Amino acid sequence: MRTVDLRGVLADGSIGLAVLGLVGLLLLTRRWWGRALAWVVLLSFVLMTFALYEFVSVFDSLYALSHVGFLSDATFVGGSVLHLRHPILIGVMLVAGSVGVILAQLPRVSWWRGWAVALGLCVLGHAVMPMSHVYDGWRQRHAIHAQASLLPASAKLKSAGTVGAEVQEVFRADLSGKRWLGPLSDRPNVILVMVEAASGAVLPSLAKAAKLKSSASMPRLDALAKRHLLFSQVVAHQRQTNRGEYGILCGDYPKLLSDQSKMTEQVYGDARRCLPAALRDEGYTTVYIQAAPLGFMLKDQFMKKAGFDELIGDAWFEKSYARTDWGVDDKAFFEQAIERVVELHDRETPFFATLLTVGTHHPFTFPQGNVLEGGKDRRARAFRYADDALGDFLEALEERGVLQDTVVIITSDESAGLVDTQVSSVRLLAQSWSFAIVMLPEPEVKQVDSLYGHVDTALSIADLLGLENEARSFVGRSWFRDYESPRSIFGGNTYARRVIMWTPSEQAIVCDETFDDCKRYGMRKSKFNPKIEGKPAFPRERRLLAEVARLTRSGRAGMDPSDVMALLALDEASIAASDGKRLLTGGQYLRVPAGTILRVGFDIEVEGSDAEVELHQDVFLNGRERFARKAKRIADGQRWQLEYEIHVPTPSDQLVVQLYATTVSGEAATLRFRSAELSMRRGADADPRVNVLVDDVSTAAH
Structure with missing residues (x-):
């Protein structure tokens, strides 16, 4: 066992022994309720520990309390939480814990002495053993230690002082470079494909050049990249899809610190x-x-506010070879999406289509029994499956003549890293490593190794199409221009709670979200393969990174009292009996200030021959259910009106309002939404109560 692992064992031991001590105290009550509470405490700890283990195995970082709201979202739970990687292990742990509490005898004095000695040794050993910046933080401390050491960034982060023109350069369009491509004539179509969580390391040639090994690969995409334009070093500015997509589509930095996403804020504001x-x-x-x-x-x-005329999601895809709550597998996705793309191509007007896959997201969706060469685990097999699906899609586009007048751009929404190394700095920076492949109607072959970012995507597409006035409304530089000098590029990692700056001098500055701990790393063969040992960052580097991070948070802080947010974009939805339980709205993760009264209202009509729909509506705050109407059955010709207020005396960063529908009678039902709204106003008292104003089923008026 290495020293770094010993420190982690001591951390886990100190937390585990503390929980065991609490269990012992509850047993000393000699009451049935004391033993029952001991059982609840121990099994809760077992479940939390197992959840941390699963989270680390997928996301390569400790779980942050800021993400607890995802546990209240049905899509997240159905798509990831219920697809455990080690189900037998959790079963054994729960059974062992239950049996242990049931059969446990009252702890004696000798037991308490041994417990105190063990706890003292663990706490002392963990305190005196220094942290290593070489290895991952999750190997050296328990999640509870990590949460206790990180105040919310908003509590500490203030203006870091002026750093002049450097900050201004970050947030403006830069078209000063010498153009080497474009503008293209005849207004070509544009297809933007985002492969879920793909890292630059999935392209074997890039991994080899960076002297890194990847746990997943896409060899067909790598071969394609060698025949077109390849931007080998592109920064993915944040983890999580909504943050990554916002930066790509809107030409603006996402928030670099853990906070409510800009995508969410765009929905209820300008x-x-x-x-x-x-x-x-x-x-x-x-x-x-x-x-x-x-x-x-x-x-x-x-996406409607962003400017898309048509939105297509999971419910549109009738065929699948495999399916989870996250959606259809990549092969079925591309096979059906191409038909819509060809229809768009056959029109007289040009089109811009954005496609986002999901098969390479945990639990990694592909048909059971599908065996692919080079797939060592589920994640690796999912990427090989996606590689074949994407390759077939591009070949079909060529066969059907779409590529003759279409620009295709392939990148990722975020990066999962996917490098095989125990060095934490390498793993961290790899989780910001993406790429971009650009296929032109008249193909050009070139590899560009200059550092760019996803934030440059919108500006680059506008620049390629000759829309310079539009390009100037975005942030960044054009991929298709050469610049005299490099620039600083910024990223964040909400899972690892880190903020990063790549400097023009081939350095990477890495800070925690409090900016108390900042290290400077030199680069080796790649901008995402730093040297193992970091040195303390210079004060000016820390100030610049802190100031940029602060300014990326300068969007709206929350809903104003006058704001009313629509919870549904649809006027109606068709729910087939075969759809099962379907999510209609959720995943908002809104910030709610203290002293707020939430008002939620739904007015829904049901239509359909002999149809009956079962509706489920709930509200969660910080992962805790605050309101629920379950199994509300509404028949054809009926209308359900629901309106209520929730008093929120303390601040919350995770408001989720959900509505599910299941057709329980008839083949299909149509839901018509007369209203579905959320509003906030000030005035909550200390009592976190719920007031139901209307909950009525009546005959629908036609």
Whole structure:
């Protein structure tokens, strides 16, 4: 066992022994309720420990309390939480814990002495053993230690002082470089494909050049990249899809610190002008296609505000070879999406289509029994499956003549890293490593190794199409221009709670979200393969990174009292009996200030021959259920009106309002939404109560 692992064992031991001591105290009550509480405490700890283990194995970082709200979202739970990697292990742990509490005898004095000695040794050993910046934080401390050491960034982060023109350069469009490509004539179509969580390391040639080994690969995509334009070092500015997509589509930095996403804020406020809206104003038909449900993360509303004319999500895909709550597998996704793309191509107007896959997201969706060469685990097999699906899609586009007048851009929404190394700095920076492949109607072959970012995507597409006025409304530089000098580029990692700056001098500055701990790393063969040992960052570097991080948070802080947010973008939805339980809205993750009264209202009518729908509506705050109406049955010709207020005396960063529907009678039902709204106003008292104003089923008026 290495020293770094010993420190982690001592951390886990100190927390585990503390919980065991609490269990012992509850047993000393000699009452049935004391033993029952001991059982609850121990099994809760077992479940939390197992959840941390699962989270680390997928996301390579400790679980942050800021993400607890995801546990209240049906799409997240059905898509990831219920697809455990080690189900037998948790079963054994729960049974062993239950049997242990049931059979446990009252702890004696000798037991308490041994417990105190063990706890003291663990706490002392953990305190005196220094942290190593070489290895991952999750190997050296328990999640509870990590949460206790990180105050919310908003509590500490203030203006870091002026750093002059450097900050101004970060947030403006830079078209000063010498153009080496474009502008293209005849207004070509544009297809933007985002492969869920793909890292630059999935392209074997890039991994080899960076002297890194990847746990997953896409060899067909790598071969394609060698025949077109390849941007090998592109920064993915944040983890999580909604943050990554916002930066790509809107040409603006996402928030670099853990906070409510800008995509969410755009829904209830004035929206930033994004690339789809700019292209729509230039005569393009705009379509957004994703495999996952559109209601999750408010995509149904954000994408409309961003400028997409048509939205296609999980419910649109009738065929699948494999399916989870996250959506259809990648092969089925591309096979059906191509038909819509060809229809768009056959029109007289140009189109902009954005496609987002989901098969390479945990639990990694592909048909059971599918065996692919080079797939060592589920994640690796999912990427090989996606590689074949994407390759077939591009070949079909060529066969059907779409590529003759279409630009295709392939990148990722975020990066999962996917490098095989125990060095924490390498793993962290790899989780910001993406790429971009650009296929032109008249193919050009070139590899560009200069550092760019996802934030440059919108500006680059507008620049390629000759829309310089539109390009100037975005942040960044054009991929298709050469610049005299490099620039600083910024990223964040909400899972690892880190903020990063790549400097023009080939350095990476890495800070925690409090900016108390900042290290400077030199680079080796790649901008994402730093040297193992970091040195303390210079004060000016820390100030610049802190100031940029602060300014990326300068969007709206929360809903104003006058704001009313639509919870559904649809006027109606068709729910087939075969759909099962379907999520209609959820995943908002809104910030609610203390002293707020929430008002939620739904007015829904049901139509359909002999149809009956079972509706489920609930509200969660910080992962805790505050309101629920379960199994509310509404028949054909009936109308359900529900309106209530929730008093929120303490602040919350995780408000989720959900509505599910299941057709329980008849083949299908149509739900018509007369209203579905959320509003906030000040005035909550200390009593966190719920007031139901209307809960009525009546005959619908026609």
